[in-house]
Amino acid sequence: MDDRTNSIAGYSRKHPVKELAMGRAGRLAAVSEEAVERLVHCFYAKVRGDGELGPVFEAAIAPEQWSAHLATMCDFWSSLMLATGRYKSNPLAAHTRVEGITPELFERWLELFGETVDEIFEEGVGATFRAKAERIAQSFQIGLFYRPEMDRPKTA
Numbered sequence: 012m013d014d015r016t017n018s019i020a021g022y023s024r025k026h027p028v029k030e031l032a033m034g035r036a037g038r039l040a041a042v043s044e045e046a047v048e049r050l051v052h053c054f055y056a057k058v059r060g061d062g063e064l065g066p067v068f069e070a071a072i073a074p075e076q077w078s079a080h081l082a083t084m085c086d087f088w089s090s091l092m093l094a095t096g097r098y099k100s101n102p103l104a105a106h107t108r109v110e111g112i113t114p115e116l117f118e119r120w121l122e123l124f125g126e127t128v129d130e131i132f133e134e135g136v137g138a139t140f141r142a143k144a145e146r147i148a149q150s151f152q153i154g155l156f157y158r159p160e161m162d163r164p165k166t167a
């Protein structure tokens with residue numbers, strides 16, 4: 012077996028590649044728990060190494076909390092893509108506590124997420140992941156940064 016396909020972005024998976032439904036370009040054609048796990052681990056490996064996002068995440072999540080964060084993120088994406096209902100928390104509230112979070116960082120987050128999705132999944136599945144992420148990122152940004160008074164016409 013090719014070790015490289017089994018270890019995207021340095022994430023060594025415990026599930027052999029052949030268990031997952033593979034598409035033509037060696038990318039996955041279907042979502043499964045294993046595929047979600049692979050996506051989450053590869054994405055956060057990139058995030059932690061990123062010049063913009065890395066410092067914000069490392070300041071918010073202590074080294075010993077990372078495995079719990081990854082497990083939460085697997086629950087989140089499993090709930091969204093496989094309707095397992097495993098994620099029951101409030102993600103917007105968690106982001107109000109993140110020091111240094113900005114609208115620009117959301118752009119970078121979506122860029123890295125899309126890149127990782129495209130490395131792992133075929134186009135159809137990838138498009139669904141990206142659309143969900145974009146919608147949620149937009150709703151977080153409204154919740155975190157939108158101030159209605161900025162839209163109101165000024166009265167004398």
Ligand code: HEM
Pocket residue numbers: 064067068071072080083084087100101102105106108109112113116117118120143144145147148151
């Ligand atoms: C600028 C972009 C983002 C930054 C800097 C960021 C950062 C973080 C950090 C530091 C945490 C851990 C918070 C804690 O444990 O106290 C977290 C949790 C989480 N993030 Fe993000 N995030 C971003 C965007 C997103 C997006 C776009 C999504 C979804 C598509 C997302 C989904 C989640 C979820 C589900 C959690 C777990 C919340 C919980 O504890 O239940 N994040 N994020």
